Amino acid sequence: MKVLIVDDEADVRDSIRLLVAWEEYNITDVLEACDGESAMALIERERPEIIFTDMKMPNVDGMALLQWIEDKAPSSKRIVISGYDDYAYIRNTIKHGGMDYLLKPISRSELLEALGHAAEAWRKDEEARSLNIQKDVEINKTLPMYWDKTLSSLVSRPGLIREPRTS
The missing domain is CATH 1.20.5 (Single alpha-helices involved in coiled-coils or other helix-helix interfaces)
Structure with a gap:
């Protein structure tokens, strides 16, 4: 399984990468993008199963990215990590298939719980597809x-x- 972390803050991407023992979730590749535009290119090329994204980013923001993912990679599991406790962002996350909305600073337990749910949902969907x-x-x-x-x-x-x- 592949994971993509999309955030314009390198320290946030590094934190997420370091907080998780990825192999415990059968994740082999952890990819990174600094904005929605570069994330789109990575998603088309790598087809990650789980995508973590920030909302406020340059070029293509998280709202536009979620809409794009819903159309181009609908089977992916999406988790938003944002510094904004904003109803419009939360609603947009739900509307476009987001599984969870985590607030920065990120709690390791919340991150692992969200990742666990996303990985399990992906496995169940994959079983159904098979x-x-x-x-x-x-x-x-x-x-x-x-x-x-x-x-x-x-x-x-x-x-x-x-x-x-x-x-």
Whole structure:
């Protein structure tokens, strides 16, 4: 699993990186971006499963980034980390698929709890996606046999299909 940390403050990105034992969450890559614009490029290239983002950043802010992610990477799990206890930001986070809204300074326990929920939600979604793919494969395997039997039964019973009457 990959995580992306988006914040214009390098010390915040460093803190998040250092507060978590990433391997305990099966996270192999921790990526960083200093604004929403560079985050968009990283998301398109790396496809991180979990994204931490700040709200107030230069170029593309967190609100615009969340909207973009909702469209371009909807299966990702999003957690906002902000210095602003602002209703509009919180509402926007919920509206665009955010899982949590954490206030700076970041509490390690809150960070780990939010990450744990996001990682578990991703795993459950991934299981559901895998099951759906397996079901589709099984259906595609059985469809030819179904049609073969259906057509065979039609051919073996010639009186079943009648020609339309012409008056």
